[in-house]
Amino acid sequence: MAKKKQESAGLKDCIWKSGDIKWKDARFISAGVDVGSVSSQAVIMADGEILAYSNMATGFDSAESGSNALKFALEAAAIPEERIGYCVGTGYGRVNVPAADRTITEIACHARGANFMYGPQVRTVLDVGGQDIKAILCDEKGKVSNFLMNDKCAAGTGRGMEVFADLLEIPVTEVGERSFQYEGEEPDAVTNTCVVYAKSEAAGLLRKGWAKEPVLAAYCRATSERIFSLLERLGVVPEFAVTGGMAKNRGVMDRLMPLLKLGRLKSEWDPQIAGAVGAALFAYALAKKGKKKKRKILSAG
Amino acid sequence: MVEMITAGIDCGARNTKTVIMKDGSVIGRGSVLTGFDQEKAIYESFESALEDAGVTRQEIERIGGTGSGKDFIRTADSPLDDIRAVSRGGGYFFADAGTVIDVGAEEGRAVRIDQKGNVIDSEINERCAAGTGTFIEDMARILEIPLGEMGPLALQSDRGIAMNAQCAVFAESEVVGLIHAGTAREDISRAVHEAVAARIVSMILRVGVSEDVVMLGGVAFNPAIVEAVRRALKVEKIYIPDNPQFGAAIGAALLAAEGM
Numbered sequence: 001m002a003k004k005k006q007e008s009a010g011l012k013d014c015i016w017k018s019g020d021i022k023w024k025d026a027r028f029i030s031a032g033v034d035v036g037s038v039s040s041q042a043v044i045m046a047d048g049e050i051l052a053y054s055n056m057a058t059g060f061d062s063a064e065s066g067s068n069a070l071k072f073a074l075e076a077a078a079i080p081e082e083r084i085g086y087c088v089g090t091g092y093g094r095v096n097v098p099a100a101d102r103t104i105t106e107i108a109c110h111a112r113g114a115n116f117m118y119g120p121q122v123r124t125v126l127d128v129g130g131q132d133i134k135a136i137l138c139d140e141k142g143k144v145s146n147f148l149m150n151d152k153c154a155a156g157t158g159r160g161m162e163v164f165a166d167l168l169e170i171p172v173t174e175v176g177e178r179s180f181q182y183e184g185e186e187p188d189a190v191t192n193t194c195v196v197y198a199k200s201e202a203a204g205l206l207r208k209g210w211a212k213e214p215v216l217a218a219y220c221r222a223t224s225e226r227i228f229s230l231l232e233r234l235g236v237v238p239e240f241a242v243t244g245g246m247a248k249n250r251g252v253m254d255r256l257m258p259l260l261k262l263g264r265l266k267s268e269w270d271p272q273i274a275g276a277v278g279a280a281l282f283a284y285a286l287a288k289k290g291k292k293k294k295r296k297i298l299s300a301g
Numbered sequence: 302m303v304e305m306i307t308a309g310i311d312c313g314a315r316n317t318k319t320v321i322m323k324d325g326s327v328i329g330r331g332s333v334l335t336g337f338d339q340e341k342a343i344y345e346s347f348e349s350a351l352e353d354a355g356v357t358r359q360e361i362e363r364i365g366g367t368g369s370g371k372d373f374i375r376t377a378d379s380p381l382d383d384i385r386a387v388s389r390g391g392g393y394f395f396a397d398a399g400t401v402i403d404v405g406a407e408e409g410r411a412v413r414i415d416q417k418g419n420v421i422d423s424e425i426n427e428r429c430a431a432g433t434g435t436f437i438e439d440m441a442r443i444l445e446i447p448l449g450e451m452g453p454l455a456l457q458s459d460r461g462i463a464m465n466a467q468c469a470v471f472a473e474s475e476v477v478g479l480i481h482a483g484t485a486r487e488d489i490s491r492a493v494h495e496a497v498a499a500r501i502v503s504m505i506l507r508v509g510v511s512e513d514v515v516m517l518g519g520v521a522f523n524p525a526i527v528e529a530v531r532r533a534l535k536v537e538k539i540y541i542p543d544n545p546q547f548g549a550a551i552g553a554a555l556l557a558a559e560g561m
Contacts (some may be wrong), residue, residue, distance in 0.1 A: 037471075037474070060478050060481045060482070131471055131474075152467045152468060153429070153467075153468050154468050154469075154470035154471055159470055159471065159474070160470060163470060193428040193429070194428055194429050194430050195469075195470050196407075196430035196435055196436075196439075196469050196470065197407060197430060200314070200407070200435075203337070204337040207336075207337040208337065
């Protein structure tokens with residue numbers, strides 16, 4: 001029987017709220033909603049400061065997921081929806097966020113969000129999400145100057161990592177740590193051009209008696225190589241920052257950074273919320289410019 | 302016609318196929334799952350073909366080896382280029398073959414040949430599972446339909462749905478979504494076949510269509526793939542031999558006989 005989408009995502013719903021900010025004093029409350037193929041986030045801002053956010057698995061209905069993400073963030077912030085001055089939606093494909101007053105491309109939102117989360121010195125943003133890899137060059141304001149994206153192939157993406165975690169029956173959150181838990185030399189990478197072939201190769205290694213950990217190491221290495229080749233094609237300019245779920249995977253990050261020969265900036269924020277942060281900042285800017293909201297209030301009744 | 306008994310072994314990602322040929326005709330065949338021990342599969346496949354042919358190992362004068370696992374075929378006189386093996390196999394069945402396609406579990410090849418069977422141009426897909434048998438097999442598993450029924454089921458559909466995903470892994474998520482939305486299984490199967498056929502066709506178009514078009518490899522058993530490819534190429538017919546999965550092995554056996 002096909003697995004429910006929520007189970008396979010391996011994500012826990014997450015809601016966060018700032019203890020400090022009193023939204024009632026704020027001039028502009030803005031919201032950003034990022035609906036991805038695997039996870040969705042919503043960020044609520046008060047005058048450009050993060051008030052609350054939600055991070056959850058995307059269900060079968062992406063419009064509904066966007067609405068839910070926003071609803072959870074609003075609940076966390078204890079703000080009624082009508083208080084939102086402007087809402088921007090973003091995400092993959094023909095993103096449909098019912099609450100959004102307009103949509104802005106995920107590339108623009110990720111760069112803007114990374115600029116907020118990592119600081120104005122960021123010039124290269126790597127976003128590795130559920131079903132794509134984006135490499136973005138931006139300026140000190142978070143404005144995009146160039147980018148490369150792979151959204152056609154699972155190799156290097158979160159979904160590819162999930163497939164492997166399922167094969168090895170390990171929660172995807174444990175992959176990073178366990179990929180270093182073996183003795184001896186680091187194994188060679190499995191093929192990095194196709195998850196299906198890599199999975200086949202890995203099954204062969206397991207059959208030969210390899211433990212799960214070195215197989216994970218081989219796949220994390222392949223993933224890092226795949227990501228590296230995209231970054232190399234774009235050309236990395238310091239400073240470098242990583243967003244998206246893969247930023248939390250030490251198994252891939254610790255193998256990628258030596259290939260790049262530079263460091264990455266750190267942030268106190270969850271790297272998965274970058275798109276929604278950028279969207280909320282754009283919404284704030286539009287609210288300040290006096291743009292009126294177009295949407296109907298969803299929470300009435 | 303070279304008079305000798307030769308063997309052709311095609312060690313593929315899923316199955317290892319062997320043919321025994323004498324004086325240019327197939328006298329025996331064997332096929333076993335490759336699994337993860339290629340050498341064992343090669344041995345068993347060879348033994349099975351010898352038994353089928355009623356000949357002994359000693360009677361085999363030359364062995365041609367091909368397939369993704371060809372380096373494991375230790376007994377081969379020399380490993381053969383897959384493209385040449387496929388071309389030779391296609392030309393064996395159909396003298397007027399102009400374009401030979403071979404799609405297996407994990408790889409696809411397209412070759413355009415001249416009237417003498419020489420290779421004019423070729424394309425290989427060995428980097429992406431999207432245009433291969435594994436894609437169909439994975440979707441069959443998700444739809445809970447036996448692999449052999451996927452093609453006939455697709456042919457029952459009268460509604461085309463475009464799949465957004467070009468990748469087998471992403472397509473899996475998309476298919477799960479379609480099932481969840483209550484889409485009819487024949488329509489989903491048709492969408493899967495059209496996606497695979499599109500990948501195969503773009504590979505063929507890169508070498509050029511020259512009639513007659515011949516299809517080899519296990520995927521040729523799938524009538525929905527064959528029909529989708531035929532339509533997209535705008536040809537009247539695609540020629541498929543009996544037992545198309547042995548095409549490359551036959552080419553290898555013939556090339557071995559001809560002194561490669």
